[in-house]
Amino acid sequence: xxxxxxxxxxxxxxxxxxxxxxxxxxxxxxxxxxxxxxxxxxxxxxxxxxxxxxxxxxxxxxxxxxxxxxxxxxxxxxxxxxxxxxxxxxxxxxxxxxxxxxxxxxxxxxxxxxxxxxxxxxxxxxxxxxxxxxxxxxxxxxxxxxxxxxxxxxxxxxxxxxxxxxxxxxxxxxxxxxxxxxxxxxxxxxxxxxxxxxxxxxxxxxxxxxxxxxxxxxxxxxxxxxxxxxxxxxxxxxxxxxxxxxxxxxxxxxxxxxxxxxxxxxxxxxxxxxxxxxxxxxxxxxxxxxxxxxxxxxxxxxxxxxxxxxxxxxxxxxxxxxxxxxxxxxxxxxxxxxxxxxxxxxxxxxxxxxxxxxxxxxxxxxxxxxxxxxxxxxxxxxxxxxxxxxxxxxxxxxxxxxxxxxxxxxxxxxxxxxxxxxxxxxxxxxxxxxxxxxxxxxxxxxxxx
Amino acid sequence: xxxxxxxxxxxxxxxxxxxxxxxxxxxxxxxxxxxxxxxxxxxxxxxxxxxxxxxxxxxxxxxxxxxxxxxxxxxxxxxxxxxxxxxxxxxxxxxxxxxxxxxxxxxxxxxxxxxxxxxxxxxxxxxxxxxxxxxxxxxxxxxxxxxxxxxxxxxxxxxxxxxxxxxxxxxxxxxxxxxxxxxxxxxxxxxxxxxxxxxxxxxxxxxxxxxxxxxxxxxxxxxxxxxxxxxxxxxxxxxxxxxxxxxxxxxxxxxxxxxxxxxxxxxxxxxx
Numbered sequence: 001x002x003x004x005x006x007x008x009x010x011x012x013x014x015x016x017x018x019x020x021x022x023x024x025x026x027x028x029x030x031x032x033x034x035x036x037x038x039x040x041x042x043x044x045x046x047x048x049x050x051x052x053x054x055x056x057x058x059x060x061x062x063x064x065x066x067x068x069x070x071x072x073x074x075x076x077x078x079x080x081x082x083x084x085x086x087x088x089x090x091x092x093x094x095x096x097x098x099x100x101x102x103x104x105x106x107x108x109x110x111x112x113x114x115x116x117x118x119x120x121x122x123x124x125x126x127x128x129x130x131x132x133x134x135x136x137x138x139x140x141x142x143x144x145x146x147x148x149x150x151x152x153x154x155x156x157x158x159x160x161x162x163x164x165x166x167x168x169x170x171x172x173x174x175x176x177x178x179x180x181x182x183x184x185x186x187x188x189x190x191x192x193x194x195x196x197x198x199x200x201x202x203x204x205x206x207x208x209x210x211x212x213x214x215x216x217x218x219x220x221x222x223x224x225x226x227x228x229x230x231x232x233x234x235x236x237x238x239x240x241x242x243x244x245x246x247x248x249x250x251x252x253x254x255x256x257x258x259x260x261x262x263x264x265x266x267x268x269x270x271x272x273x274x275x276x277x278x279x280x281x282x283x284x285x286x287x288x289x290x291x292x293x294x295x296x297x298x299x300x301x302x303x304x305x306x307x308x309x310x311x312x313x314x315x316x317x318x319x320x321x322x323x324x325x326x327x328x329x330x331x332x333x334x335x336x337x338x339x340x341x342x343x344x345x346x347x348x349x350x351x352x353x354x355x356x357x358x359x360x361x362x363x364x365x366x367x368x369x370x371x372x373x374x375x376x377x378x379x380x381x382x383x384x385x386x387x388x389x390x391x392x393x394x395x396x397x398x399x400x401x402x403x404x405x406x407x408x409x410x411x412x413x414x415x416x417x418x419x420x421x422x423x424x425x426x427x428x429x430x431x432x433x434x435x436x437x438x439x440x441x442x443x444x445x446x447x448x449x
Numbered sequence: 450x451x452x453x454x455x456x457x458x459x460x461x462x463x464x465x466x467x468x469x470x471x472x473x474x475x476x477x478x479x480x481x482x483x484x485x486x487x488x489x490x491x492x493x494x495x496x497x498x499x500x501x502x503x504x505x506x507x508x509x510x511x512x513x514x515x516x517x518x519x520x521x522x523x524x525x526x527x528x529x530x531x532x533x534x535x536x537x538x539x540x541x542x543x544x545x546x547x548x549x550x551x552x553x554x555x556x557x558x559x560x561x562x563x564x565x566x567x568x569x570x571x572x573x574x575x576x577x578x579x580x581x582x583x584x585x586x587x588x589x590x591x592x593x594x595x596x597x598x599x600x601x602x603x604x605x606x607x608x609x610x611x612x613x614x615x616x617x618x619x620x621x622x623x624x625x626x627x628x629x630x631x632x633x634x635x636x637x638x639x640x641x642x643x644x645x646x647x648x649x650x651x652x653x654x655x656x657x658x659x660x661x662x663x664x665x666x667x668x669x670x671x672x673x674x675x676x677x678x679x680x681x682x683x684x685x686x687x688x689x690x691x692x693x694x695x696x697x698x699x700x701x702x703x704x705x706x707x708x709x710x711x712x713x714x715x716x717x718x719x720x721x
Contacts, residue, residue, distance in 0.1 A: 198597065199598075199603075200614060200615055200617070202614050238528050238529070241525070242525045242526060242527050242528050245528040302528055302532055303528075308535075309531060309532060311532075358535050361689070363538035408535075408538030409538055410515075410537060410538055410539075411515055411537035411539070
């Protein structure tokens with residue numbers, strides 16, 4: 001501090017000298033001159049203080065706005081041209097099919113403005129396919145304990161762990177297949193409230209999120225009056241030694257959309273004894289609700305031991321989902337429209353398991369992941385696609401085994417090499433009589449800022 | 450001219466900071482690290498050290514972000530912080546630089562001179578509400594604590610309260626200084642502070658962690674020989690990649706001279 005003051009005094013010396021001469025010429029009383037000089041000596045310091053104070057004010061205002069994000073350019077190779085894939089989308093089709101590609105998988109630019117207990121966030125994804133809105137919301141927290149918050153806008157769906165984990169932090173390139181099918185774009189328009197139990201409470205570690213949403217996914221406008229609601233209750237705890245931590249949670253989702261004039265089918269035992277879909281007799285009762293109900297549980301644990309930090313994650317989900325004959329995704333052709341195809345109601349289940357191992361204290365990390373999605377738990381194998389059952393591609397179970405290695409260059413950059421070995425059950429459907437050639441290799445570079 | 454001068458001064462100031470090694474984190478470690486840095490810079494003229502507080506969590510977050518060379522901490526690094534560092538491809542080293550004894554303080558007029566751990570637990574969890582229940586006057590107990598974000602808050606909860614929760618009536622204070630001030634002005638008050646902060650305006654109590662068999666007063670001697678039971682280690686965390694740069698200062702803190710500074714400031718030196 002002394003140095004700054006000395007420097008400021010030295011720098012203002014020239015001005016003082018000029019002022020002094022002027023004072024003498026004007027024959028002003030010496031005492032007054034000295035007094036004025038003192039004031040003048042202090043003036044540059046005051047100016048510096050004022051300027052620094054002004055800069056500090058500006059800095060504090062600027063600090064309210066944060067720009068963060070990440071970009072993920074990647075190269076991928078798939079076993080067969082044009083294959084359908086959940087590793088970042090299908091590899092073309094028809095005359096534009098291909099086996100390999102460079103893509104900008106994600107390029108997120110997140111603007112966060114925080115002022116006291118209010119937070120505004122706009123998250124944009126800029127890819128070769130165009131710009132897309134991601135989370136865009138306003139959040140207000142209680143100013144006393146910072147325990148309760150209410151968030152409204154375009155939000156991440158609060159269900160399970162992987163769905164809400166940032167793609168920049170995930171150790172594998174994509175979310176499990178079931179998450180991509182049941183929660184396309186992973187976001188919805190609505191509001192959710194959060195309750196975080198404070199440290200001083202016996203229940204510290206508990207967190208509750210409750211959401212109420214359009215249920216149409218993403219920024220698409222609402223097309224019916226039905227709303228979806230979701231909840232997640234989580235408990236996290238670390239060991240006193242800080243050598244291990246774990247988290248368990250349960251999630252629930254309930255909602256649906258208007259069926260409109262489409263026919264719908266329920267899964268039953270048919271008259272000939274086969275299991276299959278049968279036309280729902282109340283189809284004439286238009287504008288019914290195609291009901292979605294999911295229940296899930298997830299667990300994560302990390303512990304430190306001589307070979308490095310190990311993380312294990314697992315999540316299981318089951319429920320009912322209205323889809324089409326070809327897919328268990330929602331029956332709407334566009335996200336914000338009434339269904340344009342008949343609806344097939346199925347009971348499903350799915351899960352994923354992660355084993356993530358840091359290699360000592362090196363920058364390398366190895367990852368093994370397994371996930372499955374069985375869109376119709378009541379039928380399997382060659383019974384799928386059998387004539388008269390109405391079963392089709394939307395009933396086929398897929399199991400995915402993933403192996404990868406991550407090289408963390410620094411806080412900002414990471415390289416990921418990952419192989420997805422995808423298997424499906426052999427069915428009676430002509431295109432899925434045996435395992436499809438749809439294994440994918442991904443080489444991704446990520447910069448996070 | 451003025452603008453240029455200010456700009457020049459600012460540039461020089463920034464360049465000074467840019468060259469300096471930065472220590473950031475625990476407010477408990479802050480006075481010690483400041484003194485260590487001051488003494489170190491006297492004998493190592495080329496060295497520039499900047500010491501900033503903010504709390505253990507702030508220091509460790511700065512280490513993850515790469516905005517400090519050494520994180521000062523009054524608690525162990527959390528598992529979640531270890532994972533973040535690991536995700537950033539960073540390996541760290543932990544060095545214990547001193548110990549801190551926590552003193553239980555009351556108003557000097559309070560006739561109670563000693564408490565057992567069980568009595569402390571009762572007072573801080575709200576079961577014991579009057580000094581007459583622990584041998585004092587018929588006077589309500591006013592309990593002061595640090596804020597829940599403080600490492601000291603967590604340490605006291607774990608080691609003295611056996612992980613039980615503080616009573617909701619406990620008054621949270623943002624800093625040690627405000628606890629000392631409040632207790633010196635409130636007859637029925639009790640709180641905990643680092644031994645280095647004990648002043649004449651407050652009275653430090655003897656404590657017993659063996660159900661009242663022996664009561665030990667906080668002092669440099671009892672803290673050094675570990676007979677005083679409320680002691681915690683203080684840490685420096687730094688990246689292995691920057692070990693070459695920070696080690697001379699860390700080694701100085703661990704040296705006889707550095708440990709002498711620890712004792713002078715009122716903390717407990719490491720015993721060898």
